Amino acid sequence: MTPGRARGRKRAGRNLRAAIGVGLGLGAAVVASLFVYKHAFVGVIVVAVVVGLWELTSRLAEHKQIRAPLVPLAIGGAAMVVAGYVRGAEGAWVAAALTALAVLVWRMTEDPRDYLRDVTAGVFAAFYVPFLATFVAMMLAAxxxxxxxxxxxxxxxxxxxxxxxxxxxxxxxxxxxxxxxxxxxxxxxxxxxxxxxxxxxxxxxxxxxxxxxxxxxxxxxxxxxxxxxxxxxxxxxxxxxxxxxxxxxxxxxxxxxxxxxxxxxxxxxxxxxxxxxxxx
Incomplete structure (x- = not known):
């Protein structure tokens, strides 16, 4: 068996039926929100961003003990997406800056130990998930x-x-x-x-x-x-x-x-x- 085929079979071992079913369901939801009422797709982006931030911050806390504050990230992330859709790049940048500031302030309410590490991870999360996702909302606005x-x-x-x-x-x-x-x-x-x-x-x-x-x-x-x-x-x-x-x-x-x-x-x-x- 070649390495490529062995690798393919291993990856296919996840649960192919479930993967296909979930993929088709997500695809149908995306197409429906895009072409039936495009404003609804902004909500799809927001949900994906908030859940993605929850997953990322949870894994950071579980495996690295990094406490990136989820609440300001989730609120700020949703604001970034909406601002990008309504006001374009300028709105997205303003929302991103305010989100970063909110992360710094929110983390001040906790123990000062590892403050720099936690807020650095928080700002990274804000850029990695909601800010990049904002460009989808900006595409949608055309x-x-x-x-x-x-x-x-x-x-x-x-x-x-x-x-x-x-x-x-x-x-x-x-x-x-x-x-x-x-x-x-x-x-x-x-x-x-x-x-x-x-x-x-x-x-x-x-x-x-x-x-x-x-x-x-x-x-x-x-x-x-x-x-x-x-x-x-x-x-x-x-x-x-x-x-x-x-x-x-x-x-x-x-x-x-x-x-x-x-x-x-x-x-x-x-x-x-x-x-x-x-x-x-």
């Missing part, structure tokens, strides 16, 4: 916002699928063995190929004013950012000594285990969309 968000989500999923499929079948050379032993260079090429093809189709058919060559560049950028995001969260989990950030989604792990490639990809897609077709 006139063709639902299609921009749909393209962003689809390309990220296609990139992950391409990496898994090609890596499972042809993977031989490790990409980053000390961080994520399952990732291969062949899998990265699969992610790039799949995402570029999907990007060309999406930009040509779904995005007003978009062209196929812009989609190729968009797909390439998504494949790289999604892979780096996945590796980044793998690095965090290795430092914490855990396999998953949570167990909320059967077959998938936690919310953060689904957001790992989406979060760093959001600002990349938002920026390229603005450059290619304008803010909308």
């Amino acid at each position: 006139d063709d916002g639902p299609w921009r968000v749909f393209t962003f989500l689809l390309l990220t999923v296609v990139s992950d699928t391409g990496a898994y499929a090609v890596g499972w079948r042809f993977g031989r050379h490790k990409l980053a063995p000390r961080i994520s032993p399952g990732k291969t260079r062949e899998g990265l090429l699969g992610a790039v190929s799949f995402a570029m093809a999907a990007g060309a189709l999406c930009m040509h058919f779904l995005i007003d004013g978009g062209t196929w060559w812009q989609g190729l560049l968009l797909g390439l950028a998504v494949a790289i950012s999604a892979t780096l995001g996945d590796l980044g969260e793998s690095m965090i989990k290795r430092d914490l000594g855990i396999k998953d950030m949570g167990a909320l989604l059967p077959g998938h792990g936690g919310i953060m285990d689904r957001l790992d490639s989406l979060l760093p990809t959001a600002p990349v897609v938002w920026l390229l969309m603005v450059v290619f077709v304008g803010a909308g």
Whole structure:
């Protein structure tokens, strides 16, 4: 048995039926909120952000005894998303700054020991989860916002699928063995190929004013950012000594285990969309 196939079977051992069922359910909820009443999708982003922050701060407390204050992070994170949707980048930056200030002040009410460590982790959490997620809300605010968000989500999923499929079948050379032993260079090429093809189709058919060559560049950028995001969260989990950030989604792990490639990809897609077709 080749290493690539062994790795694929091991990963598939999670609970394939549950993973597919949960994935389809989440996909249906996303599509419904996007295209039936797009303002509802802001609520979807807020829920994902708050749950993701809860998972991250809980794991930090359990495994590193780091007390990043969840209450100001959750309130500030929700405010960031809403501000980004209503007021754009300026609103998001103001909300982010106020959230960081709230984290510093909230932690002052507790024991001063490890204050710097805890607030540093809190500010990191505020940037890593809600601030990056705010770019999804900013995409949504455009006139063709639902299609921009749909393209962003689809390309990220296609990139992950391409990496898994090609890596499972042809993977031989490790990409980053000390961080994520399952990732291969062949899998990265699969992610790039799949995402570029999907990007060309999406930009040509779904995005007003978009062209196929812009989609190729968009797909390439998504494949790289999604892979780096996945590796980044793998690095965090290795430092914490855990396999998953949570167990909320059967077959998938936690919310953060689904957001790992989406979060760093959001600002990349938002920026390229603005450059290619304008803010909308």
